[in-house]
Structure formats: structure tokens, C-alpha cells
Amino acid sequence: MNYWLFKSEPNAYSIDDLKADKSTPWDGVRNYQARNLLRDDIKKGDMVIFYHSNAEPPAVAGLAKVIKEAYPDATAFDPTSKYFDPKSNPEDPRWYVVEIAHLKTFQHPIPLAELKDVKALEGMVLLQKGSRLSVQPVTEKQFKAICKMAGE
């Protein structure tokens, strides 16, 4: 089993939205590095750390689980979607989604500033300077450290 971190702006889609929806296709990712992870590496049963970016404060908000592996991102084909990409089409899809299901909303979200102080999280992609990747790999050690911080 592998571990990942998905970023979302809570204004756009928060852990509460995921809880209400129970599960969701993770659509709208328009970055090739993230796309490759979604398409090739993220498997059913993998665990996902749900992170709130551009939030006050930015923080780990909870956990989700991958329930469905990659298939083409339909929002790229929809001219009315804000994620529409004319260069993608159903015969040759450029963008992919996986589906995730809500697992846990942390009682107390873990602020980014706290993550920075944790030795076990040294080297975490999220903490690297200038890191903007919205879908990123997390090690088992990092995942466990975060669960421990959350009291889970």
C-alpha cells in the first residue's frame, strides 16, 4: 500500500465537502507530474492525506482512501467546465482522475507550521521550498507520524 497527499483549497473543496459527498473523483488536476501519479501509481486501497492549501492556517485536515483507479477526467471534455482542455479528447485523454472516499476528519487539523517542526517529516515533499505539486507521494514513516500527531 502506498501513501499520498492531495491538496485542496477548502474554499473550492474541503474535507467537509468530501465527508458530505462520501466519495469523489479527484478531477481538475492539470499538472503532468501529478497526472502521472494519478494515472500510473495511485492504486485502490492507497491512503490519502487531505491537505487544505490556501487556508487559514494551511493544514492537514483528514484522511481519505483510494476507491477507484485512474480513468479519464471528463471535466477536460466539457466546454462549460472551468477545467475544460481542448487538447484533451475521449480518444486520447490527457488528464486522469482517481476516486477517493472520506475516512476521517481530524478533530484538530495539523497546521503546516507544526509539520515543519517534526523530525520524522524532514524531507516531506510538502515541506520542500517552492513545492507546488498538488498530488504528492508520502512515505509510510511520514504518514504514520502525521496520524500520530492527529491522535489517530
Place this chain on the structure above:
DNA sequence: GCCAACGTTGGC
């Protein structure tokens, strides 16, 4: 709101 870091685009 600022701005550093990064990714993409497009002219050459």
C-alpha cells in the same frame, strides 16, 4: 495583497 517559485507557452 505581495511575491518567490515553478510550469507552460510561443517566438525565434
Place this chain on the structure above:
DNA sequence: GCCAACGTTGGC
């Protein structure tokens, strides 16, 4: 293929 210009991300 280079690289300047531009757009976006996301912490502060």
C-alpha cells in the same frame, strides 16, 4: 531547443 514572458500556486 532556447528562453523570455506570462500565468498559477500558495505561504506569509
